[in-house]
Amino acid sequence: MSVLEEQIPVAKYHGTGNDFIVVDADESVPDRPAFAKTHCSRESGVDGASVDVDGADTVDADDSGRRGADGVLFLALEGRYSPPRVVMTLVQPDGSVAAMCGNGARCAAAWAAERTGSDELMIDTPAGTRRATVDGGRVTIEMGVPSFHPRDVPLAGDEELIEADVEGLTVTAVNTGVPHAVAFVDDVDDVDLDAVAPAVRHADAFPQGANVTVASQSDDGTFRQRTFERGVEGETRSCGTGAVAVVAAAKRLGRVGGDDSVVVSPPGGDLEITVPDVGPATLAGPAAYEFETELDVTVRSR
Numbered sequence: 010m011s012v013l014e015e016q017i018p019v020a021k022y023h024g025t026g027n028d029f030i031v032v033d034a035d036e037s038v039p040d041r042p043a044f045a046k047t048h049c050s051r052e053s054g055v056d057g058a059s060v061d062v063d064g065a066d067t068v069d070a071d072d073s074g075r076r077g078a079d080g081v082l083f084l085a086l087e088g089r090y091s092p093p094r095v096v097m098t099l100v101q102p103d104g105s106v107a108a109m110c111g112n113g114a115r116c117a118a119a120w121a122a123e124r125t126g127s128d129e130l131m132i133d134t135p136a137g138t139r140r141a142t143v144d145g146g147r148v149t150i151e152m153g154v155p156s157f158h159p160r161d162v163p164l165a166g167d168e169e170l171i172e173a174d175v176e177g178l179t180v181t182a183v184n185t186g187v188p189h190a191v192a193f194v195d196d197v198d199d200v201d202l203d204a205v206a207p208a209v210r211h212a213d214a215f216p217q218g219a220n221v222t223v224a225s226q227s228d229d230g231t232f233r234q235r236t237f238e239r240g241v242e243g244e245t246r247s248c249g250t251g252a253v254a255v256v257a258a259a260k261r262l263g264r265v266g267g268d269d270s271v272v273v274s275p276p277g278g279d280l281e282i283t284v285p286d287v288g289p290a291t292l293a294g295p296a297a298y299e300f301e302t303e304l305d306v307t308v309r310s311r
């Protein structure tokens with residue numbers, strides 16, 4: 010057995026600071042989990058600062074030169090369809106595959122729009138097919154209908170978790186493509202997320218684990234959000250499924266009503282969410298290209 014290192018072209022994108030390495034699925038990456046673990050590392054992963062790009066503005070200020078990424082999006086473009094389809098697989102820094110990623114879907118749509126010239130795309134994910142609309146740097150994704158049903162979240166028990174105590178946090182459990190435990194608090198900045206979230210993320214109540222999202226409602230009806238993500242095993246600057254989970258849970262608890270859009274602000278920017286009484290939720294916000302580079306892939310051959 011010989012071990013070879015090859016290089017493949019990749020791009021880096023982010024959606025409100027939730028950042029991803031984007032790989033065309035036509036590129037051969039035999040061990041996707043190993044590739045994600047290596048190149049997402051915040052200590053030694055992909056480094057935009059070392060990329061020789063034409064013009065400094067290709068690296069968006071929001072990323073502050075951070076190394077690594079919150080995941081790798083493997084994207085298979087099927088341009089023969091109208092609208093074009095993209096099969097999206099998110100491999101996370103721990104090597105796991107997530108069924109859905111709201112910010113990743115926005116980045117996937119921006120990547121595919123650039124290649125096809127189409128401002129409408131269908132994103133195929135393990136959680137279902139999601140329609141995306143691109144308007145300049147802003148992308149809107151139809152996110153499906155949030156579910157509180159124990160089978161969908163999924164939960165270990167057969168009762169919904171609505172404002173239930175889980176490991177000392179009062180949470181509402183909802184699936185917005187992936188499971189979220191949402192806790193409303195007075196001020197998200199007062200929460201030591203790294204201290205409280207891991208016990209909830211791994212609680213027996215969630216047989217597949219959960220992302221842990223805290224939110225605080227401002228007087229103007231907007232929300233601030235912070236999310237500790239499964240798969241990243243830490244806080245990210247933004248989480249799109251988490252932002253939808255905040256509004257879905259807020260609606261369920263009577264904190265908001267009607268079909269109007271609600272602004273949810275994670276640390277990385279502002280997202281606009283709708284959770285209508287009937288039909289799919291939507292997630293809208295910016296998706297930004299950062300840079301292109303080449304990354305090592307380990308190939309084993311006999």
Ligand SMILES: N[C@@H](CCC[C@H](N)C(=O)O)C(=O)O
Nearest residue numbers: 107110111112187248249250
């Ligand atoms: N950041 C994402 C969510 C990614 C999936 C999550 N970490 C999980 O494992 O469920 C988003 O923007 O939705």
